[in-house]
Amino acid sequence: MAKAHTSNNxxxxxxxxxxxxxxxxxxxxxxxxxxxxxxxxxxxSPSLELAFKIAHxxxxxxEEVFTYNPENDQA
Amino acid sequence: MAKAHTSNNxxxxxxxxxxxxxxxxxxxxxxxxxxxxxxxxxxxSPSLELAFKIAHxxxxxxEEVFTYNPENDQA
DNA sequence: ACATAATGTAATATATTTTTTACACTAAGT
DNA sequence: ACTTAGTGTAAAAAATATATTACATTATGT
Numbered sequence: 001m002a003k004a005h006t007s008n009n010x011x012x013x014x015x016x017x018x019x020x021x022x023x024x025x026x027x028x029x030x031x032x033x034x035x036x037x038x039x040x041x042x043x044x045s046p047s048l049e050l051a052f053k054i055a056h057x058x059x060x061x062x063e064e065v066f067t068y069n070p071e072n073d074q075a
Numbered sequence: 076m077a078k079a080h081t082s083n084n085x086x087x088x089x090x091x092x093x094x095x096x097x098x099x100x101x102x103x104x105x106x107x108x109x110x111x112x113x114x115x116x117x118x119x120s121p122s123l124e125l126a127f128k129i130a131h132x133x134x135x136x137x138e139e140v141f142t143y144n145p146e147n148d149q150a
Numbered sequence: 151a152c153a154t155a156a157t158g159t160a161a162t163a164t165a166t167t168t169t170t171t172a173c174a175c176t177a178a179g180t
Numbered sequence: 181a182c183t184t185a186g187t188g189t190a191a192a193a194a195a196t197a198t199a200t201t202a203c204a205t206t207a208t209g210t
Contacts (some may be wrong), residue, residue: 006124021156032199034144037158044197047166048081051144062137068127096186109168112188119167122196 002032004028006045010036013058013065080144081120082139085111088140104128 014020022036029050039046045066046054055062089095095116104125106119114121120141121129130137 004128018155023156034200035198038198041158045123046125047197048120048141049143050197051123051126052081053143053145056143056145062143066123066127068124068137069133070128070131079157098186108187109170110168113168116188122167 005042006066007042007069008054008066010054011040012031017058022045025054025057026039028057043045080117080146081115081141083129083141084113084142085116085140086128088135092133098127100132103132 002016003067014022022033022040023033026033026036030053035046035050035075038044051066055065058065085100089097089100096115097111098108101111105128106125110121110125113119126141130140133140
């Protein structure tokens with residue numbers, strides 16, 4: 001297994017979407033600003049549900065918001 | 076926000092993939108059999124990372140394994 | 151100079167996911 | 181009849197995500 005990571009471009013997307021603020025996004029998906037901030041900072045990766053909600057806000061498929069970086073998982 | 080759900084067809088996919096057992100899948104993605112079982116039973120929805128790993132095992136885009144059912148989220 | 155909005159940091163508390171362990175049940179093989 | 185493999189249930193512990201609160205910083209507007 002090992003360290004696989006999940007990155008996202010929430011930050012970029014916020015700006016591309018009318019400079020949506022962290023708070024606004026947080027409100028739209030029903031979490032706290034801290035949660036958005038932590039995600040943008042890569043402090044932790046969200047739950048699948050939250051990921052779906054965020055993709056939904058930006059009207060994008062989940063995989064265009066979050067990208068999976070398998071580090072060295074077995075095949 | 077409210078209750079949005081995430082469903083999956085892990086079970087089906089396991090059988091379509093050489094009748095892969097819960098334990099085998101668990102091993103491939105580095106979790107416990109209980110975790111796979113709980114997911115199949117809808118007991119809780121996985122982390123984004125785990126979701127990605129599972130999709131990766133089945134060589135499918137994440138959204139073909141997990142589907143988001145927004146219940147009544149605001150637009 | 152002041153006020154405000156947006157973001158960052160940090161600590162603690164709560165919720166949820168995941169692990170660990172143990173046991174029950176069914177189906178298949180011998 | 182026995183064993184084994186696969187699955188289901190359950191409870192408690194550990195890990196991780198999320199909430200809450202409070203404060204610092206920077207940029208902008210007045």
